[in-house]
Amino acid sequence: xxxxxxxxxxxxxxxxxxxxxxxxxxxxxxxxxxxxxxxxxxxxxxxxxxxxxxxxxxxxxxxxxxxxxxxxxxxxxxxxxxxxxxxxxxxxxxxxxxxxxxxxxxxxxxxxxxxxxxxxxxxxxxxxxxxxxxxxxxxxxxxxxxxxxxxxxxxxxxxxxxxxxxxxxxxxxxxxxxxxxxxxxxxxxxxxxxxxxxxxxxxxxxxxxxxxxxxxxxxxxxxxxxxxxxxxxxxxxxxxxxxxxxxxxxxxxxxxxxxxxxxxxxxxxxxxxxxxxxxxxxxxxxxxxxxxxxxxxxxxxxx
Amino acid sequence: xxxxxxxxxxxxxxxxxxxxxxxxxxxxxxxxxxxxxxxxxxxxxxxxxxxxxxxxxxxxxxxxxxxxxxxxxxxxxxxxxxxxxxxxxxxxxxxxxxxxxxxxxxxxxxxxxxxxxxxxxxxxxxxxxxxxxxxxxxxxxxxxxxxxxxxxxxxxxxxxxxxxxxxxxxxxxxxxxxxxxxxxxxxxxxxxxxxxxxxxxxxxxxxxxxxxxxxxxxxxxxxxxxxxxxxxxxxxxxxxxxxxxxxxxxxxxxxxx
Ligand SMILES: Cc1cc2nc3c(=O)[nH]c(=O)nc-3n(C[C@H](O)[C@H](O)[C@H](O)COP(=O)(O)OP(=O)(O)OC[C@H]3O[C@@H](n4cnc5c(N)ncnc54)[C@H](O)[C@@H]3O)c2cc1C
Ligand SMILES: Cc1cc2nc3c(=O)[nH]c(=O)nc-3n(C[C@H](O)[C@H](O)[C@H](O)COP(=O)(O)O)c2cc1C
Ligand code: FES
Numbered sequence: 001x002x003x004x005x006x007x008x009x010x011x012x013x014x015x016x017x018x019x020x021x022x023x024x025x026x027x028x029x030x031x032x033x034x035x036x037x038x039x040x041x042x043x044x045x046x047x048x049x050x051x052x053x054x055x056x057x058x059x060x061x062x063x064x065x066x067x068x069x070x071x072x073x074x075x076x077x078x079x080x081x082x083x084x085x086x087x088x089x090x091x092x093x094x095x096x097x098x099x100x101x102x103x104x105x106x107x108x109x110x111x112x113x114x115x116x117x118x119x120x121x122x123x124x125x126x127x128x129x130x131x132x133x134x135x136x137x138x139x140x141x142x143x144x145x146x147x148x149x150x151x152x153x154x155x156x157x158x159x160x161x162x163x164x165x166x167x168x169x170x171x172x173x174x175x176x177x178x179x180x181x182x183x184x185x186x187x188x189x190x191x192x193x194x195x196x197x198x199x200x201x202x203x204x205x206x207x208x209x210x211x212x213x214x215x216x217x218x219x220x221x222x223x224x225x226x227x228x229x230x231x232x233x234x235x236x237x238x239x240x241x242x243x244x245x246x247x248x249x250x251x252x253x254x255x256x257x258x259x260x261x262x263x264x265x266x267x268x269x270x271x272x273x274x275x276x277x278x279x280x281x282x283x284x285x286x287x288x289x290x291x292x293x294x295x296x297x298x299x300x301x302x303x
Numbered sequence: 304x305x306x307x308x309x310x311x312x313x314x315x316x317x318x319x320x321x322x323x324x325x326x327x328x329x330x331x332x333x334x335x336x337x338x339x340x341x342x343x344x345x346x347x348x349x350x351x352x353x354x355x356x357x358x359x360x361x362x363x364x365x366x367x368x369x370x371x372x373x374x375x376x377x378x379x380x381x382x383x384x385x386x387x388x389x390x391x392x393x394x395x396x397x398x399x400x401x402x403x404x405x406x407x408x409x410x411x412x413x414x415x416x417x418x419x420x421x422x423x424x425x426x427x428x429x430x431x432x433x434x435x436x437x438x439x440x441x442x443x444x445x446x447x448x449x450x451x452x453x454x455x456x457x458x459x460x461x462x463x464x465x466x467x468x469x470x471x472x473x474x475x476x477x478x479x480x481x482x483x484x485x486x487x488x489x490x491x492x493x494x495x496x497x498x499x500x501x502x503x504x505x506x507x508x509x510x511x512x513x514x515x516x517x518x519x520x521x522x523x524x525x526x527x528x529x530x531x532x533x534x535x536x537x538x539x540x541x542x543x544x545x546x547x548x549x550x551x552x553x554x555x556x557x558x559x560x
Contacts, residue, residue, distance in 0.1 A: 022526060029525035029546075032305045045527070054541055058518045060528040062352050062378075067520065074527045074541055206518075216351050268520045269351050271308050271394065 002285035004278065006040070006260050006293055008237045009160035009185035011121055013040035013095050013260055016281070016293055017250070017274050020241050020264030021046050021099035021124065021164075022071065026085035027092065033271055038278070041095030043188075043262060044081065046126050048101055049110045051077040061197045061206035066216030066243070067265055068195050070209035073101050073129060078111045082118045090119050097162065100153075101126040108149055109156045116157035123159045125149065125184075128166030128191035130213045140166045140191075143178040154183035162239060165189040165226075167219075172226050173233035180234045187230060188239035188262065190223045216265035217243045224256045231257025231298045245273055247280020257298040306397055306523065307333050310390040314367060319445040322374045323416070324383050325359070328391055331366030336396055339403065339423030340489075340514060340550045343370070343395025344522035347378035354378045355519050355545070357420035357491075358396060359446075368395075371419035371445065397522050398549050401512050403427055407486035410435060410479055411455075412472050412500050414492025418446055420514055421491055422453075429454035433479055437472040437496065441465035473499045480507045487512065489550075494558075501553045511553040517544040532557040 004015035019027070021043040027036045036042065054074025061068045076084075081098070089096045098120040102108040108125070115123055127140035127149055139145040150163055163179040165172055167190040176187055192213025197206045205211070223242025230238055240258025244250055245266035253261050266273040281293070290296065307330075315327040333343070337358050344353035360369030374380050385391055401424060403409065409428050411421040414437045425432045432455040438444045440463045450457045458475040459467035468475055472492075479485065480503070490500040491514035504511035520526040524546030533542040533555045542548065542555075 023521065025525035029521065029523045032523075033308055053539075054527060054530060057528070057530045057541075059530060060352075060518045060520050060526075062350065065351060067351055069520065069526070069528055071527055074530070265351065268353070268522075268526070269346070270392075271521075271523075 002282045002290070003292065004282060004285070008239065008259055009122065009162070011095055011160055015040040015278050016254070016260035017278050018043055018095070018097070018239065018260060018262045019267065019274060020262035021126065023264035023267055026081065027089050028085070030271055031092070034275060036089070036093040039094065039274055040260065041097055041121070042089070042093055043097040043099050043124055044085070044089070045075055046073050046099045046101045046129060047075045047078050047081050047111065048073060049078050049107050049114070051075065051080065056208040058206060058208055059212070061212070063195065063197060063214065063216070064218060066214055066218035067268070068197060068207060068212035068214055069192070070207045070212035072209065078114045082114065086119055095121045097122045097124050099124045099126050099164070101129055105149060105152050109152050112153045112156040116159055120159065122162055123153070123157060124162040124164050124188060125153055126164050126191070128164050130166070130168065130192055130194045130211070140175065141169050143174050146175045147178040147182045150179040150182040150184050160185045162186040162188050164191055166191045167222055167226050168194050173229050176230045176234045180236050184236060186237045186239060187234065188241065189230065190219070190226050190242040193219055193222065215242070217245055219243045220249060224252060227253060227258050228256040228300065244277070245269065247277045247284060250277050250281055251284060251296065254293060254296050255298070255300040259294070259297050305336055306395055307336070308392075308394040310392050312390050313385055313387050316387050319371060320443055323371065323445055324374075325369060325371045326385070326391070327360070327367050327369045328393065329367055330393065333393070333395055334361055334363050334366050334368050337361045337368060338396065338400035339427060340400030340420055341396040341398050342420070342549060343368070343393050343397060344519070345370070345382055346392035347381040349381060350378050352378070352520065353394060353522060354382060355522060357514070359419035359422050361423060373416045394522055398545055399547070401489050401550050404486060407431065408433070408484065410476060410485045410488045412476055412488060412490040412492070413437070414472060414496040415439065415443065417492030417496070417514070421489060422446055422449060424489055425450045425453040425455035430456070432456070433483070433485070434458070435460065435472045435475045435479070437461070437492065439463070471499065472496060473503050476500060477503050477507070480509060485509055490514070498558050501558070504553060512550050513553050513556060514550045515544050515548050515556070519545050521545070
């Protein structure tokens with residue numbers, strides 16, 4: 001069978017398929033169906049230094065080919081993650097990525113310091129959550145903010161650092177360059193696009209938070225575009241995500257410039273989606289005589 | 304407790320009322336694992352999210368599960384078009400069901416499409432079960448005869464008085480609690496009904512288990528979108544309806560939270 005392994009920031013993934021943060025818990029929820037070791041890695045639920053309650057429900061609305069969510073980073077805090085979830089994750093999974101969020105700079109630093117001393121393989125800096133009032137995406141929408149938080153976290157940890165970008169900006173490539181300059185080892189994109197739905201019967205937004213993040217197949221073309229633009233702007237490897245649900249989507253994302261991919265919303269539709277993507281990629285490589293996936297990364301032939 | 308996800312064949316389909324369908328699927332491993340009050344997440348072809356539907360009947364010998372659902376929107380409409388011989392993509396059984404003490408008197412209180420998950424209580428508890436079932440009108444009544452078939456005492460209520468007691472389920476509930484008493488009340492239905500039932504149980508000092516609804520993503524505890532405010536050990540916490548529920552002890556739930 002094809003060798004699906006990829007390398008990002010010195011970390012070896014047995015295959016390029018990673019569960020996206022916020023859609024896969026801390027890896028504990030799908031083991032009834034298949035072992036965590038089938039995935040190349042898992043990006044854990046976004047965590048903050050202190051536990052966070054999250055937003056008032058309803059927190060999800062269906063949209064054409066997608067969903068809006070407004071979870072608001074509900075999590076048990078970094079300490080609980082390290083103590084209760086990480087040991088099992090390390091034992092059962094491959095690459096373990098801690099997705100970190102915060103309101104102020106000190107939150108990010110404290111979380112990164114705590115995780116630096118832990119067994120996580122990588123840190124994914126979430127500066128792109130649209131669902132929290134303080135911090136979150138406010139860091140990710142300006143070059144200054146993105147650079148400042150990357151710089152601070154870079155100083156706080158020697159773990160490989162991925163910075164996760166929001167598409168809700170005028171120029172995603174400027175942000176990508178800013179975090180690359182401050183020492184990010186990789187970037188992941190895209191986080192959700194800000195959206196809204198209204199129930200016309202009672203004139204209320206479906207989400208109690210009024211607005212939320214759009215994900216799922218609906219955002220796939222936007223994600224491909226963002227990855228392609230960033231691939232042409234930075235040298236660090238890119239983890240592509242946003243609406244991937246089939247192996248064909250994964251190949252497309254890699255051709256645009258992604259070295260690995262994350263799958264989120266598609267798992268709600270079909271929990272086996274990540275495995276189907278992995279199997280599909282293997283078959284695609286075999287059929288096309290591709291020895292390593294790195295052969296196709298960024299190989300789109302633009303007009 | 305483990306769950307499964309696969310395509311399962313429909314072996315029986317009936318209509319219970321206009322727009323309310325009963326579908327039985329052959330799914331031996333799921334049936335074996337299922338408990339009263341659990342639910343499943345059923346794919347609506349063409350839609351991103353699966354639809355949560357309660358398990359209405361469990362036949363471990365035949366290896367089947369039965370679902371009773373009402374067409375509410377586009378997703379349930381798509382599911383309702385599946386016929387005997389077709390398959391449904393089902394993830395389940397999910398969540399925690401009712402905790403039914405053996406040999407105790409239980410009152411099952413259901414409103415409308417909240418009635419189906421309670422039928423299993425009648426099957427398990429027979430004449431120890433009293434069912435108080437509320438519907439909008441005579442033509443919306445479902446499953447009452449099946450509760451009776453299992454030996455439960457049934458009181459039907461309608462909002463318009465066309466059949467049975469004319470009014471809210473809380474009146475027959477309170478009367479039954481006063482006259483016969485009960486060790487446990489189990490409730491499922493619209494939120495105002497659940498709140499009213501819990502208020503009666505609190506007043507009469509009877510334990511109550513409630514089955515709640517919330518919009519869901521994954522259905523297996525991974526995404527924390529299906530939250531419900533609960534209080535545990537004095538601390539407020541957003542529990543997950545899909546994984547920590549859908550059945551909660553009413554004392555844990557903070558309504559309007
Ligand atoms: C644990 C649980 C058990 C349920 N059991 C039953 C049952 O046995 N029989 C039955 O008829 N109905 C049941 N429901 C309600 C059922 O899930 C909704 O009626 C259904 O999801 C509506 O989908 P739709 O596509 O027809 O409506 P749409 O309005 O088109 O749905 C849009 C989105 O909102 C969600 N949604 C809409 N209403 C609800 C609701 N009340 N609860 C949760 N999500 C909702 C849908 O799942 C979908 O994601 C249950 C709900 C839950 C949470
Ligand atoms: C319910 C939900 C929760 C999410 N939580 C997080 C989070 O905590 N941290 C984060 O960086 N991204 C979070 N995301 C964004 C996803 O990781 C991903 O970037 C986005 O959903 C696009 O990918 P998809 O279309 O495959 O889902 C969340 C997405 C969803 C749907
Ligand atoms: S629906 Fe995902 S946690 Fe409940």
